[in-house]
Amino acid sequence: MTQQQADAPATTYPVAELERRFYAFAIDRLVTWGLYLLLGLGAWLALGDEPWVIAGIVGGAMVVGWLVLAVMTGVSGNTPGKSAVGLRVVHHGTGTPIGVGPALGRSLVLAAASLPTFGIGLATLAWTAVEDRGRQRRGWHDHLASSVVVDVRPAEVVAETVDDSPRHVVNLTAMRLIPAPAVEPPVFQAPPPPTRPAPEARAPQAPAPQAPAAPQRPPAPQQPQAHPAPQRTPAYPTPQVPGFAPAPEGRQHPPVPARPQQPPAQQPPAQHQPAPQPVIQRPSVDDPGRTVVRSRPDGATPARPAGPRWRVTFDDGHSFVVEGMVLVGRRPEPRSGEPVWHLVPLASADMSVSKTHAQFSPAPDGALVVMDRGSTNGSTLTRKGVSRQLSPGKPATLVDGDTVAFGDRSMDVRREA
Incomplete structure (x- = not known):
C-alpha cells in the first residue's frame, strides 16, 4: 500500500514545463529579495551608520532564507513560487519528497547559478x-538530487455527449454522406374525363304489373355512347343507374324500365402499390458462419454504386461482392431505419467479436469504407504490414490488399475491375 502511494505522483502528474518552472523561480526570488530589502532598511534605521553590521545582518538573513527554501523543497517539495504556479519537486523513482540532504545540494547549485554572471548560470541549467535524454526536462541540478518537477494542477474534465441516433457512414476522401436508398415516386391516377350526369332515378308511375312488357321495346338508337368500344374503356366507368336508361334530350317523360344489359368488362383501376419495405432475415443460431442477404419482395436488384467492385473474403473462406451496407458481428442487428443489405454473423472462439462489431459499405464515389461500431475488443486495419486500431464511430477508407480484423476473425479486401 505504501509503495502504491509513493508511485502515485510520478505516474499521475505530467512533467512541468520549463516556462512554469521559470515563473516559480522568479516568484521565490522576489519574495526572498523583498524580505532582505525590508530587513536591510530596518537595520539601517535602527543602527544608523554601521555598514558592516548591516551587511552581516542581511548576509545572515540570506543564508537563513536559503536554508528555509531548501528544507521546504526537501520535506514537501513546495516553495512559495511552486505553490503559486502548481508545481512540486519529487523523487524521480518513487514520487516522494527528495529529502533535506538532496534538497540542500540542489538549492546550492541554483544559488550558484543565480550569481550575477549576466544570466549564464541559469541559461546553462535551462539548456x-x-x-x-529522458525527455522529462531534468536539469543538471535535478540529476544531482534525483528529482523531477511535476505539474500538480487538476486536469479539466470535459463531459462528452453520446449520440444514440443512427450514424451515417462518411467517406473520408469525398466527405459526403451516403444517400438514402432510392424510393419509387408515387404514381397518381389521372382524373376521369368529365361526363354528363345521369338523370335522377325516379320511381315509375306505371304500376308494377307493366314491367314485363319492357323487354319488347328495343333500346333507343340515339344512345350509342351507352355501349363504348372496348379499346376506349376509361379508367373509371361512367356512373349508371342499373335498370333505367337515360332519357333523350329535349323530352321529359317518366323513365321506362330498360332491358337488363351486361355491362362491358372494365379493367380495375390501377392502384398505387406502396414502396416495398426491406425485409431483413435474421441469422440462424444453428449456422453462425453464413451470410444473410436481404432481398426485396418484388425481386428487384438493388442499384450498386458506380465505380469499382469490392470483394471481401473472410478467414473461413466465405466471399462476396459488397453491394450495400454490411454488418458483421456475433449476432449483428441494424439500428432502426438503417438500409442494411448484408448481415454476416461471425463465430468467435474466445468471444472477442461483439454482437454488432462493425460495418462497411461502398460510397457513391466507389470507395469502400469501414467503421467500428463501439465493439468491446475493437477493430484493426492492416495495410502493407502496418496495423492501426480503428477509432469507434470514425470511418476509414479501405484500399486493395487491406486486412481488417474483428476480434479473432479477419477479412481481406480485394478490388475487382
Whole structure:
C-alpha cells in the first residue's frame, strides 16, 4: 500500500514545463529579495551608520532564507513560487519528497547559478533541462538530487455527449454522406374525363304489373355512347343507374324500365402499390458462419454504386461482392431505419467479436469504407504490414490488399475491375 502511494505522483502528474518552472523561480526570488530589502532598511534605521553590521545582518538573513527554501523543497517539495504556479519537486523513482540532504545540494547549485554572471548560470541549467535524454526536462541540478518537477494542477474534465441516433457512414476522401436508398415516386391516377350526369332515378308511375312488357321495346338508337368500344374503356366507368336508361334530350317523360344489359368488362383501376419495405432475415443460431442477404419482395436488384467492385473474403473462406451496407458481428442487428443489405454473423472462439462489431459499405464515389461500431475488443486495419486500431464511430477508407480484423476473425479486401 505504501509503495502504491509513493508511485502515485510520478505516474499521475505530467512533467512541468520549463516556462512554469521559470515563473516559480522568479516568484521565490522576489519574495526572498523583498524580505532582505525590508530587513536591510530596518537595520539601517535602527543602527544608523554601521555598514558592516548591516551587511552581516542581511548576509545572515540570506543564508537563513536559503536554508528555509531548501528544507521546504526537501520535506514537501513546495516553495512559495511552486505553490503559486502548481508545481512540486519529487523523487524521480518513487514520487516522494527528495529529502533535506538532496534538497540542500540542489538549492546550492541554483544559488550558484543565480550569481550575477549576466544570466549564464541559469541559461546553462535551462539548456541541460532542454537536452535531457529522458525527455522529462531534468536539469543538471535535478540529476544531482534525483528529482523531477511535476505539474500538480487538476486536469479539466470535459463531459462528452453520446449520440444514440443512427450514424451515417462518411467517406473520408469525398466527405459526403451516403444517400438514402432510392424510393419509387408515387404514381397518381389521372382524373376521369368529365361526363354528363345521369338523370335522377325516379320511381315509375306505371304500376308494377307493366314491367314485363319492357323487354319488347328495343333500346333507343340515339344512345350509342351507352355501349363504348372496348379499346376506349376509361379508367373509371361512367356512373349508371342499373335498370333505367337515360332519357333523350329535349323530352321529359317518366323513365321506362330498360332491358337488363351486361355491362362491358372494365379493367380495375390501377392502384398505387406502396414502396416495398426491406425485409431483413435474421441469422440462424444453428449456422453462425453464413451470410444473410436481404432481398426485396418484388425481386428487384438493388442499384450498386458506380465505380469499382469490392470483394471481401473472410478467414473461413466465405466471399462476396459488397453491394450495400454490411454488418458483421456475433449476432449483428441494424439500428432502426438503417438500409442494411448484408448481415454476416461471425463465430468467435474466445468471444472477442461483439454482437454488432462493425460495418462497411461502398460510397457513391466507389470507395469502400469501414467503421467500428463501439465493439468491446475493437477493430484493426492492416495495410502493407502496418496495423492501426480503428477509432469507434470514425470511418476509414479501405484500399486493395487491406486486412481488417474483428476480434479473432479477419477479412481481406480485394478490388475487382
